[in-house]
Amino acid sequence: MALIEVSGVHVRFGDRVVLESIDLTVPEGEFHGLMGPNGAGKTTFFNVLTGRVKPSRGSIRFDGEDVTGLSSHRIAAKGVARSFQIMTLFDEFSARENVMVGLPGFRARGFDMHHAAAGDRGFAEKASEILVTVGLADKGDTRAKDLSYGDRRALEIAVALGQGPRVLCLDEPTSGLGSDGVQRLATLVGRLKGKLTIVAIEHDMEFLFSLADCISVIHWGQVVARGAPHELQQNEWVKRSNLGRFA
Numbered sequence: 577m578a579l580i581e582v583s584g585v586h587v588r589f590g591d592r593v594v595l596e597s598i599d600l601t602v603p604e605g606e607f608h609g610l611m612g613p614n615g616a617g618k619t620t621f622f623n624v625l626t627g628r629v630k631p632s633r634g635s636i637r638f639d640g641e642d643v644t645g646l647s648s649h650r651i652a653a654k655g656v657a658r659s660f661q662i663m664t665l666f667d668e669f670s671a672r673e674n675v676m677v678g679l680p681g682f683r684a685r686g687f688d689m690h691h692a693a694a695g696d697r698g699f700a701e702k703a704s705e706i707l708v709t710v711g712l713a714d715k716g717d718t719r720a721k722d723l724s725y726g727d728r729r730a731l732e733i734a735v736a737l738g739q740g741p742r743v744l745c746l747d748e749p750t751s752g753l754g755s756d757g758v759q760r761l762a763t764l765v766g767r768l769k770g771k772l773t774i775v776a777i778e779h780d781m782e783f784l785f786s787l788a789d790c791i792s793v794i795h796w797g798q799v800v801a802r803g804a805p806h807e808l809q810q811n812e813w814v815k816r817s818n819l820g821r822f823a
């Protein structure tokens with residue numbers, strides 16, 4: 577049984593059909609890439625997967641359970657974490673505090689940062705451990721606004737990891753990064769690969785083809801091609817679009 581099973585997902589905004597019918601399965605532990613032209617509906621699909629948009633038809637099953645139409649909060653509680661295309665950090669908080677705010681136990685007791693920082697070392701230690709995982713061990717006390725763009729991206733992933741997710745959804749993780757930043761991110765994602773299930777929307781084909789186990793191409797609101805990177809290279813649609821040139 578696949579961890580994520582999406583069947584016939586259809587989304588329209590008013591008269592505009594954005595997703596015609598999306599079918600997708602992702603086994604546990606897979607790195608699944610989503611690619612496709614601008615406006616193809618990739619982010620809308622992520623919004624459906626993470627509960628921000630309700631599909632008008634179709635179903636989403638997570639670990640065998642029908643989660644179609646559940647709120648984003650409830651889907652997150654089931655183990656689906658998301659890092660956004662637009663950064664969503666608290667600029668005035670330190671890197672460690674940003675991770676602490678995202679920890680489920682911390683949220684349960686409210687957003688009392690100063691109390692937690694002074695009174696409960698457990699949250700700070702957990703956050704520090706996660707910062708080590710993403711390569712920010714020495715940046716725990718740095719305010720988010722003073723971090724480099726690449727460090728902020730790593731911190732966003734750390735915040736998502738703080739939820740202890742089974743699935744990590746990354747929306748264009750390389751966007752805005754220079755080549756060094758992309759390389760660093762590839763190393764980080766490569767380390768996470770296999771430890772949890774990753775679904776990533778990405779325009780950087782070199783990044784995606786080097787890391788993904790399987791890639792789905794979304795176009796016209798459907799999955800028009802799907803396969804391992806070397807299989808996609810042979811796909812006629814991908815060849816015509818030149819999307820698979822790095823495979």
Ligand SMILES: Nc1ncnc2c1ncn2[C@@H]1O[C@H](COP(=O)(O)OP(=O)(O)OP(=O)(O)O)[C@@H](O)[C@H]1O
Binds near residue numbers: 589592594616619
């Ligand atoms: N809430 C909404 N209301 C109306 N139209 C929307 C809404 N959200 C998205 N759209 C439209 O749906 C289409 C698909 O958008 P989406 O952001 O999902 O594409 P995408 O494949 O992620 O694009 P990109 O690669 O540029 O990020 C776009 O034309 C967008 O304008």
